Amino acid sequence: MKAITFSKLKYLFLFSLIMSTFTTSAQEEEEEEETPKFSLSGSVDAYFRTNFNGLNKSEVIVGGDQVSMTPAAPATSFANDPGFAFGMANLIAAYEGDKVGFVADLVFGPRGEDAVFLSAPANNIVNQLYVYYQVNDALRFTFGNFNTFLGYEVISPAANFNYSTSYMFSYGPFSHTGLKADFSFDENWTGMLAVMNPTDYTEFNPIGKYSFGAQLGYSNDSGSAYLNLLYGEQSLSDEALFQIDLTTGWNLTETFYLGLNTTYQDTDGTGFYGAAIYPQVSLSESFGLGLRAEYFKESEDGGFVYGDDTSTTAFTLTGNYTVGSLMIKPELRLDSVSEDVFLTDNLDMTDNLASFVLAAVYAF
Template identity: 80%
Template structure:
């Protein structure tokens, strides 16, 4: 279990006070026609249970003491048993014709998992950057921003599924560096970046840099992005290479289809995978969506269950919107090519079925 210290609580209370005070000033300034300040964010909580796995800690004493933790997929977020919390997210932004900034602050278990390589003094900072628009076709950004790779994102508001995929969980979360965004025309965009090693959000501890690139196309029906990252992530001389395709299209007024394919390699250790995301609108307030993911770790090693292990994730999620509140009931089945889970009888098994009910409030 993660320990929330009293100093973090004090920081969050101060942050909340400043945010509420700032919102009053912003409302007054916007009435006077000053540049655009914004405050947005979310809070989320959930309930999770396994149908065929452990839902509580088990301990067996017999010679050596052995303890077993509740079963959960080895993907990020929404893995705690019973009633649990996600995070509080407050995003402060400013934008005028040329310059702007964004400060994205998180508090809670989900937020701590996102900034896992941050120092304790600053580990409520999810994103923090400033930017300068040279013209309509070129913008420079300096600071820390969430990754441009992958279909899924950190915020539970922007994801259709509440639990996350393996591809998202073991790709980058965040980057710190300098990037240039290009707009070639009404449809085509590009991005080039030089960055610290992945997820080192405050500074560069090893003196090595990564390079990122993106080519995007978007129109009224959807978008497609080809993403690349290359660079040494540790003191070893082995460089990480990842190529990633993310796309999604409205095929009809009520049916959407998304796709993510990725390949990551660091001297033979890594993974590749693909997922489809079909979603259908059943009413004005209720949508139903599926994530079907194939994830394969490379023969020399992988970051999740081990070398040459195959994982399948089928996640069926409902999304019911009531004003700013989003309710997400979710059924998930993980099937692995090795016996990596324990069932309720403490027997090894290669699959896990679970249920999550999440509540997300966005403002």
């Protein structure tokens, strides 16, 4: 009798031990899945730039005197300095879990400073700084400072095929600070609604007015398309900025990709509209060619880039050679404007500028 009782107790003990071990293991596995993971990523970039028919130096001799001039360059963001120059160091620290997490995106260097141009000098290293809450598979909230949802191109040179940037990107918003809600309707359709500070006021709201954003997206295995809207007063005046933007890109074959960006922006008669196509072909596992062909038109009574009612056509041909984590990008660019806006070596004005850029981008 004692032996039978001991045997039953033994198996009961073993069963309890197994179940306890299984439960503990399952709890540890669940905790492991829910524990946020820390990651550090980013990029470093440098470049060489020269003009074929424009002024390449900032100091010239005029009438025997040394005079400071502005080297000829497209009126777009970032890669406009002559000679050897550097872009930025980008460090992205993230602590991300299934439900909650944060991203701190820091930038150091001229490209980063230009991207956060409305920040105070002491704080102009913060490109993005936000927390998120993934409520469920269909809803995610993001609170803080995040890069814009409009446009085809982005601030990071590692995420763009072309090294120099387009006019539409350069004069659209760079970043927003506010609250946005991302929706997933099904496997293909997504949406977004946001309330934000005026565009590029990333630290705080200096004027007490807010902007509103919206996005409708569709994606599948071949590509994606996003319709973006931005509306809100950007200054103390009652004039509101309105921008509508379409961004799309599709893999038409295994080696050929075609992207498109078209946008329209207006603030009481001041603004622009434009369109650009981005065909890209992969010639090998390590080398590809990409073209950006852009048309950019400024408002008749409110042009702020080259002048009222000016139009610009820009062609940028970029090669992308990849060696491990290093991307080498040789780039030819031709900008043609309806007015004489570029300074030549003879200190004359011309309506076109041909330039060359050789960039190196290391992403990690």
